[in-house]
Amino acid sequence: MPASRTPSAISLTVLSMSLAAIWSPAHAQSGDSGASPEASAKADKGIETVVVTAQKRSQSLKEVPVAITVVNAAQLERAGVKDIGDLAKTAASLEFGDQSAGGPGGSASIRGIGTAVFTQSAESSVGVVVDGVPQGATASGLMLDLARVEVLRGPQGTLFGKNASAGVLNMATQEPIIGDRSGNVQFEFKGKHGDAVRATGNVPLNDISALRISGIAERNKGVYHNDLTGKDSVTDNGGARLRYLLKPSRDLSINLIGEASNQHNQNAVFFAPSVAYATNTAGDHHPAAEFASCGVTVSKTNNEVCSDGPEQQHTKVRGVSGQVDWTMPSGDSLTSITAYRTRKQGPDYVNIGMSNTYDKIYNFNPHQDARQFSQELRIASPLKQPLEYVAGLFYADATNFKDSTTTVLPATFLPSPPVPRSIATDAIQHANLTTKALFGQATWHLTDATALIGGLRYTRDSVKADQSQSSVVAFQGFTLPTTVKSASGTADQSNVSGKAGIQHTLSKEANLYATFSRGYKGPQIDTDTPIGAAQTAGAYQGNIVKPELPTSLELGTKLSFLQRRLDVDLAAFHTKIKDFQEQNCTLTPIGALSCIPLNVPNVTSKGVEADIRARPVPQLQLGMSLAVILDTAYPAGFIFDNNNVGGHRLMYSPRNKATLNADYSWDLPGDYELKLGGDLIYKSTVRYCNSLDPECSFGGHSVASLRLALRSPDDKWGLELYGRNLGDKRVPNAIIYPLPGKGAGSGFAYSLGENSFRRIGLMADYRF
Numbered sequence: 001m002p003a004s005r006t007p008s009a010i011s012l013t014v015l016s017m018s019l020a021a022i023w024s025p026a027h028a029q030s031g032d033s034g035a036s037p038e039a040s041a042k043a044d045k046g047i048e049t050v051v052v053t054a055q056k057r058s059q060s061l062k063e064v065p066v067a068i069t070v071v072n073a074a075q076l077e078r079a080g081v082k083d084i085g086d087l088a089k090t091a092a093s094l095e096f097g098d099q100s101a102g103g104p105g106g107s108a109s110i111r112g113i114g115t116a117v118f119t120q121s122a123e124s125s126v127g128v129v130v131d132g133v134p135q136g137a138t139a140s141g142l143m144l145d146l147a148r149v150e151v152l153r154g155p156q157g158t159l160f161g162k163n164a165s166a167g168v169l170n171m172a173t174q175e176p177i178i179g180d181r182s183g184n185v186q187f188e189f190k191g192k193h194g195d196a197v198r199a200t201g202n203v204p205l206n207d208i209s210a211l212r213i214s215g216i217a218e219r220n221k222g223v224y225h226n227d228l229t230g231k232d233s234v235t236d237n238g239g240a241r242l243r244y245l246l247k248p249s250r251d252l253s254i255n256l257i258g259e260a261s262n263q264h265n266q267n268a269v270f271f272a273p274s275v276a277y278a279t280n281t282a283g284d285h286h287p288a289a290e291f292a293s294c295g296v297t298v299s300k301t302n303n304e305v306c307s308d309g310p311e312q313q314h315t316k317v318r319g320v321s322g323q324v325d326w327t328m329p330s331g332d333s334l335t336s337i338t339a340y341r342t343r344k345q346g347p348d349y350v351n352i353g354m355s356n357t358y359d360k361i362y363n364f365n366p367h368q369d370a371r372q373f374s375q376e377l378r379i380a381s382p383l384k385q386p387l388e389y390v391a392g393l394f395y396a397d398a399t400n401f402k403d404s405t406t407t408v409l410p411a412t413f414l415p416s417p418p419v420p421r422s423i424a425t426d427a428i429q430h431a432n433l434t435t436k437a438l439f440g441q442a443t444w445h446l447t448d449a450t451a452l453i454g455g456l457r458y459t460r461d462s463v464k465a466d467q468s469q470s471s472v473v474a475f476q477g478f479t480l481p482t483t484v485k486s487a488s489g490t491a492d493q494s495n496v497s498g499k500a501g502i503q504h505t506l507s508k509e510a511n512l513y514a515t516f517s518r519g520y521k522g523p524q525i526d527t528d529t530p531i532g533a534a535q536t537a538g539a540y541q542g543n544i545v546k547p548e549l550p551t552s553l554e555l556g557t558k559l560s561f562l563q564r565r566l567d568v569d570l571a572a573f574h575t576k577i578k579d580f581q582e583q584n585c586t587l588t589p590i591g592a593l594s595c596i597p598l599n600v601p602n603v604t605s606k607g608v609e610a611d612i613r614a615r616p617v618p619q620l621q622l623g624m625s626l627a628v629i630l631d632t633a634y635p636a637g638f639i640f641d642n643n644n645v646g647g648h649r650l651m652y653s654p655r656n657k658a659t660l661n662a663d664y665s666w667d668l669p670g671d672y673e674l675k676l677g678g679d680l681i682y683k684s685t686v687r688y689c690n691s692l693d694p695e696c697s698f699g700g701h702s703v704a705s706l707r708l709a710l711r712s713p714d715d716k717w718g719l720e721l722y723g724r725n726l727g728d729k730r731v732p733n734a735i736i737y738p739l740p741g742k743g744a745g746s747g748f749a750y751s752l753g754e755n756s757f758r759r760i761g762l763m764a765d766y767r768f
Contacts, residue, residue: 046564047615052150054170055441056159056390057333057380062558065453065503065513067571069093069151069611069625073174075661076146078677078707080724082218082237083141084108084128085733086755087169089681091151092627092657093609094169097688097734110153110167111573111605112632112653113550117583119597120400120431121465121524125548125581127156127164130171131257133321134162136398137370138341140261140317142239145200145214147172153609154552154573155519158441158455158499159390162374165519165550165577175255176210176245177202186765193759194219208248215240220754224269227295228306228356233268237261251327258320265313269305270352271736271749273298275695280738281745284411290357290742301730303752309351309362316344331382336375343370346403352740354749358411359741365404372398391440400431416476424472431465431525441499453501453515463491465525465542485534487527489542495520495549509560514553521548524581526597545597549578562616569611577603582650584641584690600638603650604631619666625659641690649687656684656700671713679705688735695748696735703729703755720763728758 050061050070061070069091071079079089085096085107097107097114108114108126115125128135149171156164183201190196196218203211217238224233239261246254276287276298291298294306321339328334345368352361378392408423441455466488473480501515524545534540556571580600607629614622632653636646649655663677682702689696704727709720732750739746750756 046562047560047567047613052148052170053172054150054152054159056335056378056392057383059383061569062511062560062567065501065511065515065556066156067093067153067554067556067569067573067609069153070148071151072148073146076143076149078663079661079679080705080722080759081143082754083143084139084169085141085753086143087149087151089679089755090149090625090659092625092659093153093167093629094151095652095654095657095686097652107652108169109652110151111575111607111627112629112650113166113575113577113580113603113605114652115521115581117524117581117597118595119465119524119526119528119545119583120402120429121433121463122581122597123162123433123522125166125521127160127162127168128171129160129162129168131173131255131321132323132335132337132376133319133339133341134160134372134374134396135341136162136372136396137400138317138319138343138372140239140259140319140343141263142216142237142261144198144216144239144241144259144261145174145212147174153571154515154554154575155497155499155517155550157457157459157497157519158439158517160439162394162396162435165521165548173241173243173257174200174212174214176212176243177204178208178210178245178247179204180210182768184765184767186763188218188761188763190220190759190761192222193754193757193761194221209244209246212243212245213240223303223752223754223757224267224272225304226267226269226307226311227304228308229267231267233311234266235268236264236266238263253325255323255325256321257323259318261317263313263315265311267311268313269307269311270350270740271354271734271751272303272305273354273739274300274302274732274735274748274750276739276742276747277745280743282743285359285742285746287355287739287742287746290355294356296355298747300750301728302750303730303757306355307351308356310349311351313348313350314346316342318342333380333382334378335380336377339372339374341372345369354740354742358409358413359743360409361741362407362409363404364407365402368402368404370398370400372396386445387442388445389440389442392438394435394437394439396433396435398433400429400433402429403427404429420473421476422472422474424474425469426471427467427469429465429467429527431463433522434462435522436460443503449505451503453499453503453513455499457497457520459493459495459497459520459522461491461493461495461522461547463493463523463525465489465527467527467531467542469531483537485531485537485540487530487540487542489525489527489544491523491525491544493523493547495547509564510557512555512557514555517550517552517554519548519550519552521581523547524597529596532596545581546579546599548581551576551578565615567611567613571609572607573609574606575604577605582640600634602635604633605629606631620664623661627657629653629655643692645690645692648692651687651689654684654686656682658682673711675707675709675711677707677709688732689737689748691737693737693748696737698732698735701729701731703727703731715767717766718764722759722761722763724759724761725755726758730756732756 071090095109152168156168185199188196198216200214220235222232241259244256296304319341323337326334346365348365350363374396376394380390381388405426437459439457443451445451468486471483497518497520499517503513505511526543530540552575554573559568580603582600583595583597610626612624632650634645638646660680665675684700687697705724707722711718734751737748
């Protein structure tokens with residue numbers, strides 16, 4: 001859309017587009033599949049009930065006073081959601097930054113608020129929870145055998161046991177079904193771009209227990225092409241999950257879950273140059289000519305790179321959890337969730353020098369590990385009581401470790417000395433994060449129509465971090481003595497946050513709610529700044545990055561029309577964050593990237609959201625997710641990277657975004673079914689790096705996809721032909737400046753992913 005359009009014009013355009021858009025509504029959980037024939041007939045005429053666990057118990061989406069976007073398993077498959085970052089295609093208020101640095105889930109933002117900080121002691125503003133377990137720094141990124149994803153917007157600390165100051169991605173995997181023996185296998189063919197196989201199986205063990213096994217093996221190729229070696233990038237993903245359900249009585253159930261995933265990237269470089277100027281500011285590099293000498297034609301659609309490094313990354317994630325649910329004689333339910341997770345990354349080899357000329361920069365990370373133990377214990381009252389409540393205890397202990405070596409090779413044609421022949425810096429970083437919390441939320445029904453909501457959370461965080469940095473500078477014929485600098489620090493923080501609100505049911509088809517929430521995200525320890533500022537070797541005190549404190553007001557309504565053929569969920573919000581946690585990334589004098597965490601005194605996010613689901617006829621389903629975020633700007637006079645960024649929007653924060661989906665089905669002769677569907681995502685301009693240069697932003701754009709599916713009469717098999725990103729829009733995941741190894745004023749580079757390219761593929765599945 002043209003940038004000159006007003007927000008009202010944009011909103012009206014998006015709303016008019018929604019009249020032609022079609023969105024398959026989220027389905028109920030598998031546990032609701034045994035509905036009566038009468039209920040099924042009713043569902044055929046209207047929208048099926050969506051069941052969520054946003055308040056730690058199963059409830060209808062229409063009853064929950066929280067702004068939520070729900071995406072079920074079928075929608076995830078149709079939208080081509082393969083990793084956690086793909087969820088941005090399904091919810092208008094959700095965005096992701098570059099996951100290669102922040103880790104899966106760590107780069108998420110909701111309503112324009114997120115955390116793109118690389119510090120080992122940093123935590124995300126958006127909590128990622130899978131089957132009740134907060135993932136922290138151990139998220140795998142793979143989307144395997146999910147039942148649904150709930151995108152909860154706004155502070156959620158009174159019910160979720162980990163930092164969730166901007167919102168929560170609450171995911172539920174498919175649970176085993178006792179007494180059912182079934183399975184499915186799906187093959188996906190992407191031509192020269194890769195292939196995948198996914199499989200699940202449900203095995204009944206006896207009358208009270210069952211197993212569910214799921215697995216995936218996937219290969220993606222061709223995101224980058226290395227002109228120096230002639231090789232395409234290759235990413236191999238593999239994962240498996242085993243779930244065991246034991247239900248000895250209707251009042252007791254035990255869920256045990258084990259999962260593992262591996263990812264291996266080859267020839268997958270850091271960024272591809274998108275803008276390369278003739279010379280850099282200092283005049284000692286000619287970026288455009290240097291890339292051309294390797295065969296790279298720099299442009300904003302370029303995916304070619306030039307690297308003589310190994311270019312490999314390895315990641316392994318493992319996790320186990322056990323959940324016990326017991327309904328006591330009083331009717332209250334007691335839940336215990338115990339989990340242990342690890343994420344091991346490395347050895348990683350990344351060449352960010354970006355050409356085969358000089359000032360090369362090599363990164364080698366032998367280890368980047370995270371582990372987390374968590375325990376949650378909570379009690380919940382029965383529903384439909386005058387006073388409903390959830391209260392709990394939460395404990396988590398996490399340890400993060402990173403060992404990285406950066407080697408810079410300056411130009412060999414310059415005299416040595418004064419110019420070094422190599423500068424090698426090894427940094428070893430540790431962080432330990434311990435969280436203890438009491439939390440609870442209650443709903444008091446004053447009348448059948450009106451209820452008051454209140455919640456409190458007490459959190460005690462303990463953060464410890466240290467870093468040791470050893471630097472060796474070598475000249476021709478001699479090496480300077482090793483310089484060792486270190487920094488460490490601790491932070492202990494207590495916080496009381498909470499929630500208050502009111503909910504009023506106007507009728508069976510309409511309810512209103514208003515909530516006021518205070519959130520919290522724990523402190524960080526900055527060890528980079530004191531080490532970078534130190535002129536001599538020695539031990540220094542780390543800096544404390546203060547906790548992030550959001551205060552949010554939300555007004556919402558959930559409406560149904562035309563005998564549940566149309567659902568409309570609306571929300572207006574205003575959130576002010578005190579001491580927003582951000583980072584400033586610049587290049588050091590030797591050309592390495594240095595990212596310093598800091599606090600922005602205050603940031604405001606405000607706007608309106610809409611989630612619409614409709615089913616005018618049984619064959620047709622339509623809807624829209626819309627977000628208009630009016631602020632998310634730095635405060636006046638705030639200096640960032642030597643620029644006054646006051647009034648400019650935060651990164652990864654589009655002003656307007658809409659996701660539209662469509663599906664229409666036909667009954668064919670012989671009881672075959674044909675479905676035609678499509679997706680359209682519109683996003684206004686997004687800033688992807690900290691400079692105010694226009695090249696740091698990607699303009700407003702739309703991405704469209706289509707799919708055509710055929711199902712057999714007995715639903716045993718199906719075929720689907722799809723085309724994603726049909727316009728081949730080269731949308732980046734992140735933008736970096738200047739070009740590493742090329743100096744200030746050299747240009748910009750794009751981080752790309754599979755969604756940055758047009759993809760045509762075929763899927764075939766068989767159910768048994």
